[in-house]
Amino acid sequence: MPELPEVENLVLELEQALEKREISGVEIRNEDILRTPSFWIKRNLPGKKILQIQRRGKFIRIFLPEGFSLWFHLGMTGQLLLENAVGPLKPHTHFILSLGGTHQRLIFRDPRRFGRVALTPYRGERILKSVERLGPEPREWGREEFASEIRSRRGRIKNLLLNQRLMAGLGNIYADESLHRAGIHPFRAGERIARQRLVRLHSAICEVLEEACRHGGSTIDDYRHLDGQRGSFQAFHKVYGRSGEDCESCGTPIRKIKLSGRSSSFCPRCQR
Ligand SMILES: [Zn+2]
Structure with missing residues (x-):
């Protein structure tokens, strides 16, 4: 599933490729992925110029004139690809934007269809509740505040x-x-982790995300850059996708355990 570094890379690429371009047309091939009505998207999107593109959590937000925003969430297997406007469409393409003055199109494809697309008017985050409820970005948390918050939680x-x-x-x-x-x-329960270790965890989160951003994110299965290239950070993973292999720090085999439907990979010796 694409996370912050993968989405961040896409946003930078979208900025380069799309800013100041005009959306000349939209084709919706699957309405299930839409979070706002298709008639509203078809009426309001064509003719709009792309002003700015930002990431918020794992959401991509494309700012348009008159307060409109176009949002994408890649879900588990979503891809945004910039490709030649002629030629056959890839399977699982649900949403297509034609770009004025170019021979290119931006397509959203998603085999597992957990991804989402929405067009919102002014203050769109009020309409998309999952955006409105997002907590701060990792870098926005102060280290001490992060530690206090985690220590107040039982999970x-x-x-x-x-x-x-x-x-x-x-x-x-x-x-x-x-x-x-x-x-x-x-x-480990949040409330039972020493403050200093949580401060260290906050630094670790920021470091790992920054390194992953620099390496173009991780491609496990489906994540692709705007031009279809894979990320390369998976080569630097220490535990994720490495169960059974020896921990690089201590030589103990990495374990993978399922908890509430999600698997966790960790070193039983290095991680206490
Ligand atoms: Zn270890």
Whole structure:
């Protein structure tokens, strides 16, 4: 599933490719992915110029004139691809934007269809509740405040890190990698972790995300850059996707355990 670094890379690429371009047309091939009505999108989107593109949590927000915003969430397997406007469409393409003055189109494809698309008027975050409820970005948390917040929670640290209302942007990959870097066991209760270790965890989260951004994110299965290229950070994972392999720090085999439907990979020796 694409997380903060993957979405951040896409946003930078979209900015380069799309800013100041005009959306000349829209084709909706599957209405199930829409969070706002298709007639409203078809009426309001064509002719709009792309002003600015931003990331919020795992959401991509394209700012348009008159207060409109176009939002994408990639879900589990979503891809945004910029491609030649002629030629056959890839399977699972649900949403297509034609770009004025170019021979290119922006397509949204998503085999598993957990991704979402919405067009909102002014203050769109009020309409998309899952955006309005997002917690601060990892870098927006002060280290001490982050530690205090986690220590006030009973849940297991892994689940707390995945809670988008507490902090936006982390998913399974970077939660596991950050916990390994900080030496914290994923099942430990937040309230039972020493303050200093949580301060260290906050630094680990910021470091891991920054390194992943620099390497173009991680491609496990479906994540692709705007031009179809894969990310490369998966080569630097220490625990995610490495169960059974030896921990690089201590040689103990990495374990993978399922908790409330999600798997966690960790080193049983380095992480306490
Ligand atoms: Zn280890």
